[in-house]
Each structure stands twice: as structure tokens, then as C-alpha cells.
Amino acid sequence: MHEKSRIKGVILAAIVVLLVAMPGFTKEPYVLHILCLIGINIILAASLNVILNIGELNLAQAAFMGIGAYASTFLVMRLGLSFWVALPLASVITAAVSLLIGLLTLRFRGAYFLLFTFLFAELVRILFSNFWIGIFGGIPGITNIPKPRIDLGSIALITFDSKMEFYYLVLFLTMLTILILGRIDRSRTGMIFNAISQSESLVESIGISTMRFKVLGVAIGCFFAGMAGSLYAHFVGIITPSDFAVHSVLAPIAYVVVGGMGTVLGPVIGTSFLMALSHFFLRELGFYELLVYGIIIVVIIRFMPEGLISIPRMVSSWFAEFRPASR
Amino acid sequence: MKMLETRNLTKRFGGLVAVNGLAFHLEQGEILGLIGPNGAGKTTVFNMITGALRPSAGEIFFRDGRITGLKPNRIARLGAVRTFQLTNLFPEMTVLDNVVLGTHHKSKIGLFQSLAATKQAKDCEVLARKQARGILEFMDLADQCDALAKNLPHGQQRRLEMSIALAADPQLLLLDEPLQGMNQDEVRDMLARIEKIRGAGRSVLLVEHNMKAVTNICDRVVVLDFGRKIAEGPPHAVMQDDAVIEAYLGIEA
Amino acid sequence: MEWSLLAQGGLNGIMLGINYALIALGLTLIFGILGIVNFTHGEMYMLGGYVAYYFFGYFGLNFLATLVVAAVVVGILGVILEKFIFRPLTTRPKIELTSLIAAVGLAWVFQMLAVIVFGDLDKHVPSAFKGILRMGGVVITVERLITILLGIALVVLLNLFLLKSKTGMAIRAVAQDKQAAALQGVSVDRISAVAFGIGCGLAATAGALVAPIFGVNPSMGSEVILKAFLVVILGGMGSIPGAMLGGLVLGFVESFGCLFFTVPTVMVLTFIIIIFILIVRPQGLLGHA
Numbered sequence: 001m002h003e004k005s006r007i008k009g010v011i012l013a014a015i016v017v018l019l020v021a022m023p024g025f026t027k028e029p030y031v032l033h034i035l036c037l038i039g040i041n042i043i044l045a046a047s048l049n050v051i052l053n054i055g056e057l058n059l060a061q062a063a064f065m066g067i068g069a070y071a072s073t074f075l076v077m078r079l080g081l082s083f084w085v086a087l088p089l090a091s092v093i094t095a096a097v098s099l100l101i102g103l104l105t106l107r108f109r110g111a112y113f114l115l116f117t118f119l120f121a122e123l124v125r126i127l128f129s130n131f132w133i134g135i136f137g138g139i140p141g142i143t144n145i146p147k148p149r150i151d152l153g154s155i156a157l158i159t160f161d162s163k164m165e166f167y168y169l170v171l172f173l174t175m176l177t178i179l180i181l182g183r184i185d186r187s188r189t190g191m192i193f194n195a196i197s198q199s200e201s202l203v204e205s206i207g208i209s210t211m212r213f214k215v216l217g218v219a220i221g222c223f224f225a226g227m228a229g230s231l232y233a234h235f236v237g238i239i240t241p242s243d244f245a246v247h248s249v250l251a252p253i254a255y256v257v258v259g260g261m262g263t264v265l266g267p268v269i270g271t272s273f274l275m276a277l278s279h280f281f282l283r284e285l286g287f288y289e290l291l292v293y294g295i296i297i298v299v300i301i302r303f304m305p306e307g308l309i310s311i312p313r314m315v316s317s318w319f320a321e322f323r324p325a326s327r
Numbered sequence: 328m329k330m331l332e333t334r335n336l337t338k339r340f341g342g343l344v345a346v347n348g349l350a351f352h353l354e355q356g357e358i359l360g361l362i363g364p365n366g367a368g369k370t371t372v373f374n375m376i377t378g379a380l381r382p383s384a385g386e387i388f389f390r391d392g393r394i395t396g397l398k399p400n401r402i403a404r405l406g407a408v409r410t411f412q413l414t415n416l417f418p419e420m421t422v423l424d425n426v427v428l429g430t431h432h433k434s435k436i437g438l439f440q441s442l443a444a445t446k447q448a449k450d451c452e453v454l455a456r457k458q459a460r461g462i463l464e465f466m467d468l469a470d471q472c473d474a475l476a477k478n479l480p481h482g483q484q485r486r487l488e489m490s491i492a493l494a495a496d497p498q499l500l501l502l503d504e505p506l507q508g509m510n511q512d513e514v515r516d517m518l519a520r521i522e523k524i525r526g527a528g529r530s531v532l533l534v535e536h537n538m539k540a541v542t543n544i545c546d547r548v549v550v551l552d553f554g555r556k557i558a559e560g561p562p563h564a565v566m567q568d569d570a571v572i573e574a575y576l577g578i579e580a
Numbered sequence: 581m582e583w584s585l586l587a588q589g590g591l592n593g594i595m596l597g598i599n600y601a602l603i604a605l606g607l608t609l610i611f612g613i614l615g616i617v618n619f620t621h622g623e624m625y626m627l628g629g630y631v632a633y634y635f636f637g638y639f640g641l642n643f644l645a646t647l648v649v650a651a652v653v654v655g656i657l658g659v660i661l662e663k664f665i666f667r668p669l670t671t672r673p674k675i676e677l678t679s680l681i682a683a684v685g686l687a688w689v690f691q692m693l694a695v696i697v698f699g700d701l702d703k704h705v706p707s708a709f710k711g712i713l714r715m716g717g718v719v720i721t722v723e724r725l726i727t728i729l730l731g732i733a734l735v736v737l738l739n740l741f742l743l744k745s746k747t748g749m750a751i752r753a754v755a756q757d758k759q760a761a762a763l764q765g766v767s768v769d770r771i772s773a774v775a776f777g778i779g780c781g782l783a784a785t786a787g788a789l790v791a792p793i794f795g796v797n798p799s800m801g802s803e804v805i806l807k808a809f810l811v812v813i814l815g816g817m818g819s820i821p822g823a824m825l826g827g828l829v830l831g832f833v834e835s836f837g838c839l840f841f842t843v844p845t846v847m848v849l850t851f852i853i854i855i856f857i858l859i860v861r862p863q864g865l866l867g868h869a
Binding site for chain 1: 377379398399400403404408409410411415416417418419420424427428429431432434436438441442448452491492494495
Binding site: 052055056057059104105107108111112114115116118119122123126127129130131197198246247250253254257261287288290291293294295296297298301302305 | 611617665668669672673674676677678680681682684685686687688689692693695696802806809810812813817842844847848851854855858859862863
């Protein structure tokens with residue numbers, strides 16, 4: 001067991017070193033651009049996964065990302081706050097909104113949370129498209145969103161204008177997210193999240209308020225969705241309401257399901273695999289991309305519900321079966 | 328001292344009256360059997376006491392406090408912990424973790440404490456594991472600590488479920504047909520354990536279909552038929568009661 | 581405000597409401613039996629619309645026969661989906677979550693396939709019934725009137741089926757208590773498949789029914805599923821009368837709302853009403869706690 005976790009640690013460390021050194025191998029802006037998008041999507045997929053962990057599917061995950069994106073641009077462009085303040089603040093605002101929705105819908109058994117988040121995603125799109133156009137920019141959205149910068153007067157000035165600087169920012173925040181979510185997963189709280197998805201009635205019967213932990217799980221998930229949104233807005237520089245509409249949640253669902261639901265590294269593997277596939281190898285897919293995602297979701301859920309992350313375990317169990325025979 | 332008491336407990340589903348004006352009580356340290364033929368309303372009563380169903384009328388008291396209509400988790404924290412009729416455990420977790428979760432409501436670990444891995448949180452975790460091991464030893468499951476719950480045989484799963492409930496440190500243990508699907512040996516073993524749990528100063532409410540088992544272990548029984556109490560008293564006396572024989576045994580025979 | 585305008589709004593409201601009710605009925609039926617929120621339901625409605633486009637508009641089949649074809653074809657598709665996608669999931673843990681994700685993926689596949697096969701443009705379906713009726717100042721096309729009547733007939737038929745037929749009673753028994761129904765000798769697997777098929781067929785009939793009025797396009801399903809969800813929350817999950825009442829309420833709110841406000845405002849208002857209902861009556865208008 002210890003040997004196994006040491007191997008895992010070495011592999012992870014190697015990947016981190018490789019990622020840090022990545023700009024040394026390629027200065028190709030397209031590659032760095034895609035890697036940044038992959039990082040942002042990993043944060044989004046991981047945030048969706050937190051909520052899947054308590055047994056709920058949040059169809060408004062992209063909408064919450066949108067709330068983070070719009071909140072962050074509002075804070076930076078209207079209130080003149082620094083990006084470094086706006087990023088955490090936008091995440092907190094997103095979590096606060098999700099808290100209200102959680103309190104309203106998680107009281108009921110059944111699919112209320114799911115149905116409600118579906119409606120909420122549509123509501124958010126309508127609000128951003130049709131109301132307070134002076135602030136939200138209507139259907140064309142918001143453009144010229146400024147890039148973050150670190151200005152320490154005479155000591156240092158870092159502008160995040162090039163892809164490379166942004167790459168390191170995204171890398172840092174993605175690793176931080178995974179680290180925090182991994183920590184939560186191993187904590188008592190994570191254990192209870194997990195328990196809720198396995199048997200809500202039993203959790204309730206041993207004196208734990210499932211409502212409280214589900215609301216907490218939703219808020220944690222949406223905090224990181226908001227963070228992904230803020231990062232996305234300042235990275236791409238343009239946001240429109242349709243970026244965060246209901247159909248935008250399909251891709252992250254596919255990432256999580258393909259990688260492995262309910263595991264910390266599943267969303268990382270799934271997002272990297274599918275996005276690298278579609279951007280580096282299937283670039284001419286275009287319109288068919290969403291169709292492919294849909295098919296992948298159905299096939300994986302039906303035939304390989306534990307996702308790619310279960311492959312090593314499956315392989316080792318095959319070997320375990322063969323070994324006694326060969327002896 | 329009265330551990331549990333119901334007054335005029337009533338539950339209606341649409342036009343159907345499932346439980347009608349039920350009044351009974353359970354003394355501290357007592358094993359009380361709640362019996363009756365299928366469809367008599369036992370499960371409905373059980374679900375109302377444990378908070379899964381809200382009564383249409385009437386009151387439920389637990390250790391002199393009113394618990395009518397409270398959420399299941401509140402009732403469990405007050406000290407009335409239930410088990411389930413169908414197997415209900417955390418299948419993908421280890422046996423030890425299953426029981427550790429049972430102890431959770433007594434511990435004081437917050438999210439940020441456990442994330443920051445403070446000394447207090449670590450101490451709590453160590454203590455919880457120790458308690459859980461103790462309970463598993465009591466239930467003869469200590470050698471299965473690291474097994475996944477889903478991989479246990481059925482008899483051991485039933486014992487694990489009871490271990491989880493015991494970990495929540497109940498004053499009153501509510502058992503919903505714990506003998507279902509068990510063979511003779513397993514039934515004997517389970518009854519001995521229930522007796523032992525009572526020996527540790529806890530009260531037990533036993534909802535059961537299996538008459539013979541109930542007569543051997545219960546101090547008193549309450550018999551339900553069509554949502555009403557038709558008899559109450561020591562098992563052997565109740566078994567002689569004409570109404571009980573007619574309602575219960577009449578169907579069996 | 582003229583009364584004739586209000587009457588016009590009322591008639592439109594009834595038509596929309598019955599349409600929503602038909603879709604929500606299937607959704608709530610499937611949820612009640614299988615515990616699955618059938619996300620593909622909107623696509624079944626869409627496929628029904630295309631059945632009308634081809635069989636009625638293109639091949640010139642009789643309109644009523646077209647409705648039957650839509651129900652049968654899509655109903656069979658529903659049974660196939662239940663058997664090969666959803667039922668295998670029920671034997672595994674977290675069935676609610678996995679079936680839902682599968683349904684979301686499937687809905688997407690159907691919609692994209694529709695774009696590829698049928699094209700993404702709006703298609704016009706000729707009207708089945710010509711002429712207009714005038715009553716005072718109220719004008720209604722015969723087509724809309726017959727659509728309303730057919731819709732009502734379908735709702736009545738479904739209710740009679742559920743209340744009177746043996747299969748219908750078995751469906752209700754399974755919805756109430758699977759184990760008890762199984763003990764009574766009901767084959768839960770068969771009933772699940774039948775309910776899924778009926779639900780999908782109902783949605784397809786609704787899609788075919790309104791195809792001549794609204795036209796068809798691949799995204800019509802994803803638009804209407806949103807409304808169906810609203811109806812189900814309004815009426816209460818799993819409640820059949822709730823789905824009918826919720827459908828009518830939503831139909832009227834939209835129809836009258838549009839007389840006074842813009843479409844986005846109506847959507848926001850509807851949403852606020854839903855939140856209000858969830859706070860005051862969490863189980864929906866007619867749902868059980």
C-alpha cells in the first residue's frame with residue numbers, strides 16, 4: 001500500500017515538474033492558450049464533481065461560472081478593484097448565490113435541485129442578455145476585460161499580457177484547487193459528503209444533518225466555479241451570456257464522467273484527456289464536438305461508470321487473476 | 328422513568344387511517360416489542376417516532392422532551408437511533424469508516440479545523456477510530472475493519488448496521504425487523520446481542536414480525552392491528568389474548 | 581383592455597397549458613415509476629414534431645393517424661431506451677445520478693442528430709384543419725380549437741387508462757410502492773418499460789399535435805423541456821393532477837403575461853412565482869410531502 005502511494009506521489013511530482021517546465025519546451029502561443037483553457041476547465045469540472053459527490057447534479061454549474069465571470073469584471077471594470085481582490089471576491093459572491101439556491105431546493109427529496117438549477121441557468125442567461133444592459137452588456141456581452149497585473153512600484157511590474165504569464169497563474173490556481181479539494185476529500189467533511197451520496201437516510205439516522213452538508217458541498221463547488229469564471233473572463237477578455245448557458249455544462253459533465261466521478265483526480269484526467277483530444281487531434285471536429293461529448297457521456301456511464309481512473313485498478317485486478325495460474 | 332411515550336398518535340394517508348390514536352410507552356432499560364400482522368401500521372409508527380414521517384395528530388415524547396415532527400437527525404442526536412428494515416450502510420466505505428461516521432455527531436470537528444489538520448482535529452479522529460474499534464470488537468467484527476462494507480456477508484452486514492447505530496451512542500435503540508432474512512443461528516446470535524446491548528443500560532424498541540423471537544427477549548409487547556393497539560403486556564400473557572390470536576395467528580394459520 | 585383580448589389570451593393559455601401538461605404528464609409518470617428525471621423527454625416531443633412533418637406534411641397521411649404513428653414510433657423508442665440504457669443502470673449504485681447523466685447525454689445526442697438529419701432550420705408543417713371561428717370579438721382558428729380539444733381528449737384518455745385499465749392500475753401501484761406491487765404479482769420491469777414508452781409516446785403526440793401551429797426545429801425539445809420542468813415543480817414531482825394543473829397555470833401565466841410584458845420579463849416573473857411556491861408550498865401545488 002505504501003509503495004503504491006509512493007509511486008503515485010513520484011508520478012504526480014513528475015507531472016508537476018513537467019508542467020512547470022512546459023514553457024521551456026514550447027513557446028507556441030496556441031499550445032499555452034489551450035493549456036490555460038484546460039486548467040480553467042479542470043477547475044470547473046472539479047467544482048462540478050464536488051457537487052456530484054453529494055449525489056446532486058448542478059446543471060447551472062456553467063451559469064455559476066458566469067456569475068463569477070460577470071461579478072469579477074464588474075468589480076474590476078466598474079468599481080476599479082484589482083483583479084487579485086476581485087478573483088476571491090467573485091468566488092465568494094458565487095458561493096453566496098449558490099447558498100440561497102441550495103437552501104431553497106435541497107430540503108426536498110427527489111430531483112428538485114436538478115430541475116431548479118436547470119431553470120436557474122436559463123434565468124441567469126436571460127438576466128445577462130436582457131436586463132441591466134448598461135452593466136452586463138446584453139447579448140454581445142462584455143469586451144476588453146483587462147488582464148491582471150502585479151505592480152510593486154520600483155520593485156517589480158508583471159503584466160499578464162503574454163500567454164506564458166497567464167499559464168503560470170492558471171497552473172498555480174488549478175493546483176491550489178486540486179490541493180484544497182483533495183484535502184477536503186480526505187477530511188471528515190469529505191467523508192460525510194461521500195456518505196451522503198451512498199445513503200442519505202443512514203447519514204441522517206446517525207444524527208448528521210444532510211441538509212447542512214449538502215448546502216456546504218454546493219457552496220464549496222460553486223466557490224470554485226466562480227473562480228474559474230473570474231479566471232476565464234480575464235484570460236479570454238470577452239464574455240457573453242451564451243458562454244454560460246445550460247448547454248455549456250455538457251462538456252464539464254463529460255470531463256468528470258470520463259475521468260471518474262467522485263474522485264479528486266478524475267476531473268483532472270478527464271478534462272485533460274478530452275480537451276487535448278479535441279483541440280490538438282480533432283480540431284476539425286467543430287460542430288460535431290458536442291455530439292461526440294454526448295455519445296461519450298452515454299457510453300462511459302453505461303459501460304465504464306468509474307471512468308478512466310479505474311483503468312489501472314482494472315488492469316491490476318486482471319494481473320492478480322492471472323498470477324496464481326502462472327505459478 | 329419513561330424513555331419513550333406516544334399519545335393519541337395518528338397517521339392518515341389520504342382517506343386511509345394507517346395508525347389510529349396509538350398510546351404506549353417504553354421504560355428505561357426495557358426491551359419493548361411492537362408486533363402485529365403485515366400492514367398493521369408498525370412501520371408507520373416506527374417512521375413517525377424516528378422522524379421520517381410527520382404524524383397527522385398526536386404527540387411523541389422522548390425522555391420527557393417533545394420530539395413530534397423533528398427532523399430524523401435531531402431525534403438521533405437526542406439519543407434515539409434507528410436501524411433500517413432493508414440493508415442500509417455505506418457500501419463503498421470500509422467497515423471501520425462506517426462506524427467512525429456513527430460517532431461523528433458526538434465529535435466537534437469543524438470543516439476548517441479538519442482542513443487545517445489542527446491537533447484537536449487529529450485527536451478527535453484518533454479517538455473516533457478507537458471508539459469505533461471498540462464497538463466492532465463488541466459486535467465481533469474487529470477482524471473486518473479494513474474490508475469494504477459491500478463485501479461482507481449478509482449476517483455481518485446486519486451486525487455492521489447495528490454497530491453504526493451503537494456508535495451514535497443511543498439511549499434508545501430502535502430496531503426495524505432486525506431478524507429479517509436470517510437463519511436460526513443468526514437469529515439466536517442477534518437476540519443475544521440485543522440482550523447484551525440492553526445490559527449496557529440502553530433501552531430497545533423492537534419492531535418485529537417474528538413472534539417466537541419476540542416472546543423470548545421482550546419484557547413487554549404492544550400488539551397492533553389495523554393501526555390500533557389491541558393488546559399490551561408481558562409476551563406470554565399477550566399470546567393468550569383472544570384478540571391477538573384472532574388478528575395475528577388467525578392470519579398465520 | 582378589451583374583454584375580447586382577454587378571451588383570446590385565455591384560449592391561447594389553454595392551448596399552451598394543455599401542451600405543457602401533456603409533456604409534463606409523461607415526465608412525472610416516468611419519474612414516479614423509475615425515479616428518473618427523463619431529460620430526453622423534450623427530444624421525444626421534438627421527434628414527434630418531425631413525425632408530423634414527414635408523415636402528415638410530406639406523405640400526406642391523415643392527421644389523426646399521424647398522431648398515432650408519432651405515439652407508437654417514439655413510444656417504442658422509449659421502451660428501447662429504457663431497456664438498453666436506463667434499466668441496466670438501476671442495478672448499480674447511485675442510480676438517480678447515473679441515469680440522469682445518461683439522459684442529459686442522450687438528449688444532446690438526439691438534438692445533434694436531429695440537426696444533422698433534419699437540418700437546423702425551422703420547418704413548416706401545413707395546417708390540418710382550415711377555417712376560423714368568430715364568437716363576438718373573439719377570433720379562433722379551427723386548427724387551434726381542434727388542437728385544444730384533441731389535447732383534452734388525450735389527457736382524459738390517459739387518466740381513464742391509469743384509473744380503469746389493469747395496466748394503468750399496475751402503473752399506479754408501482755409508483756406508490758414497488759415492493760408491495762411486486763408482491764402482488766406485478767412485473768415491475770415490464771411496467772417500467774410500459775410507463776417509459778407511454779410517457780415518451782405522450783410527449784411525441786404533443787409535439788406532433790402542435791407542429792402545424794408552431795413549426796418544427798431541432799431545438800424545440802430543449803425549449804419545451806424547460807417549461808415541462810417548471811410545470812413539474814409547480815404541480816409537485818410525481819403528481820398527475822399536479823402536472824395538469826401546473827400546465828394550465830403556466831399556460832395562462834405565459835399567455836396573459838405576454839399581453840403586458842416582454843418575453844424575458846415573463847420568464848423572470850414565472851421564476852419568481854416558482855420560488856414563492858417553493859417557499860410557501862414546498863411539495864408543489866398538488867404534490868405530497
